[in-house]
Amino acid sequence: MGGYGDVELITKDGKRLDGRLADELRDITFEVGVLPAARGSCRMTWGLNIAEVAVYGPMEAHPRKIQRPDRAVLDVRYNMAPFSTTDRIRPGFNRRSREISKVTAEALESIVMVEMFPRSKIRVEIEILCAEAGTRCCGITAAAVALADAGIPMKDMLVSVAAGKINDVVVLDLDKAEDNYGQADLPVGIMPNTEELAFLQMDGDLSPDEFNLAMEYNMKAAKEIHKLQIEALKSKYNGGSE
Amino acid sequence: MNEVYSGAPERLVIPGDTIEEGSDFTAGSGVIKIENKLIATQLGHVKENNGTVYLQACNSAYMPRSGDLVIGFVTSMRGNLWLFDIGGPFEALLPMSLSPWNTQYGDLEEHMGVGDYALIRVQEVDSQHGVVCTMKGIGLRKITTGVVESIGSNSIKLFVGSEGKNLQKLKENSGCRITVADNGKIWIEGEDKGISAVRDVSLDFSNSNTPYPNKNLKKIFENKMEGL
Numbered sequence: 001m002g003g004y005g006d007v008e009l010i011t012k013d014g015k016r017l018d019g020r021l022a023d024e025l026r027d028i029t030f031e032v033g034v035l036p037a038a039r040g041s042c043r044m045t046w047g048l049n050i051a052e053v054a055v056y057g058p059m060e061a062h063p064r065k066i067q068r069p070d071r072a073v074l075d076v077r078y079n080m081a082p083f084s085t086t087d088r089i090r091p092g093f094n095r096r097s098r099e100i101s102k103v104t105a106e107a108l109e110s111i112v113m114v115e116m117f118p119r120s121k122i123r124v125e126i127e128i129l130c131a132e133a134g135t136r137c138c139g140i141t142a143a144a145v146a147l148a149d150a151g152i153p154m155k156d157m158l159v160s161v162a163a164g165k166i167n168d169v170v171v172l173d174l175d176k177a178e179d180n181y182g183q184a185d186l187p188v189g190i191m192p193n194t195e196e197l198a199f200l201q202m203d204g205d206l207s208p209d210e211f212n213l214a215m216e217y218n219m220k221a222a223k224e225i226h227k228l229q230i231e232a233l234k235s236k237y238n239g240g241s242e
Numbered sequence: 243m244n245e246v247y248s249g250a251p252e253r254l255v256i257p258g259d260t261i262e263e264g265s266d267f268t269a270g271s272g273v274i275k276i277e278n279k280l281i282a283t284q285l286g287h288v289k290e291n292n293g294t295v296y297l298q299a300c301n302s303a304y305m306p307r308s309g310d311l312v313i314g315f316v317t318s319m320r321g322n323l324w325l326f327d328i329g330g331p332f333e334a335l336l337p338m339s340l341s342p343w344n345t346q347y348g349d350l351e352e353h354m355g356v357g358d359y360a361l362i363r364v365q366e367v368d369s370q371h372g373v374v375c376t377m378k379g380i381g382l383r384k385i386t387t388g389v390v391e392s393i394g395s396n397s398i399k400l401f402v403g404s405e406g407k408n409l410q411k412l413k414e415n416s417g418c419r420i421t422v423a424d425n426g427k428i429w430i431e432g433e434d435k436g437i438s439a440v441r442d443v444s445l446d447f448s449n450s451n452t453p454y455p456n457k458n459l460k461k462i463f464e465n466k467m468e469g470l
Contacts, residue, residue: 039301039303040301057303057331058303058331059331060327060331060332060333069370072331111257113283117331117371118370118371119332119370119371120331120332120371148256148257148284148285149285149301150301151284151285151286151299151300151301151302151303152284152303153257153272153283153284154257154258154283154284155257155258155274155281155283156257156258156281157256157257157258191258192258193258193259193260193281194258229256230256233256233285234254234256237254237285237300
């Protein structure tokens, strides 16, 4: 979020650098069940972002000190592959990945019925294979699909999407240039059926009116992405039962 | 079994979907009732039985219940008990007193060590989901012969078949002894050729990333059963 106001990111006719309008999403695809060893998995592409998520468990929580007597713990690991960006990323955990892992775990805890599995752990591994701004939203949205694929009981699905501000215009789903040179970024986690928020972060400044517009864009986009989540899950299990 | 949902076609739901609104149905497994709405909490097919709406989950973890016959392997030991991985969210305990051997405190490894498989029965599941197992009972034993395969707890019904027909056919054709445990593990004992024949069928379940219920998997299984 550089906030360099002199970089032109949106044209006079309201089109952005990649030709999208202010309230348009990048192309999104889901593929469910891509990792045979995992109980549930999802590969999501969001623009140029590619995320793969694997879910394991519920399983006995180790080390025992992390066990909770009344609920399961979500062990979320968000990691960007060294080759995911043009500058090679040093492998392993860093401050940013720790923060995103924590945010993701807390967002997912609000949908997963953790009280059904006391003393156990649900492992969620998010691997970003290609990054182009919005990887946390991509990871969280894919994680919700992978959790559903794994049969983990959940109150609702979770969709994460970000709106922001570029050249004083509120836009949906920032790409890399917009993220780097824009003025604000507002990623949120939305439960699409109840329209409740699971998390909200804000980087930069938005006026109350801009904030409301950004939330309106986010809510509309969440519904669109939720439809794609349903489609992906149903297409995998479309064979029907007995 | 009465498994017809209000005469409506069976439908697939995902977590958060509203199954029914303003009805008198009660919420069963995989369903919660919020403000008179029945909400799905898992990915599965909607079923109804005697006024209770429940989900037949497409993929779910094995949840141990008292009386279940399970196959597990020893993950660790204490002075007076073995800890088993039975494929569920919680490890199962096998206390020394519930083993068939007259063991002394600290001498557990003489009979069973880490990595050994055993056929055991769940004796008790407490409120904290502590699982206590027993190895005292007919047929319960340490597994030293044959192979253990996994088919998944959701697939047992299909694998065994109605009135055990599929299982019986597999046993007769392969000449093997097959024990199907409630945690989705099977123990196959017999000649190598027979074991290969059973594994050929069971591997479809363990290799499939789309667990049962799934029409494709069912079709493949039925074709193989017919070809036996």
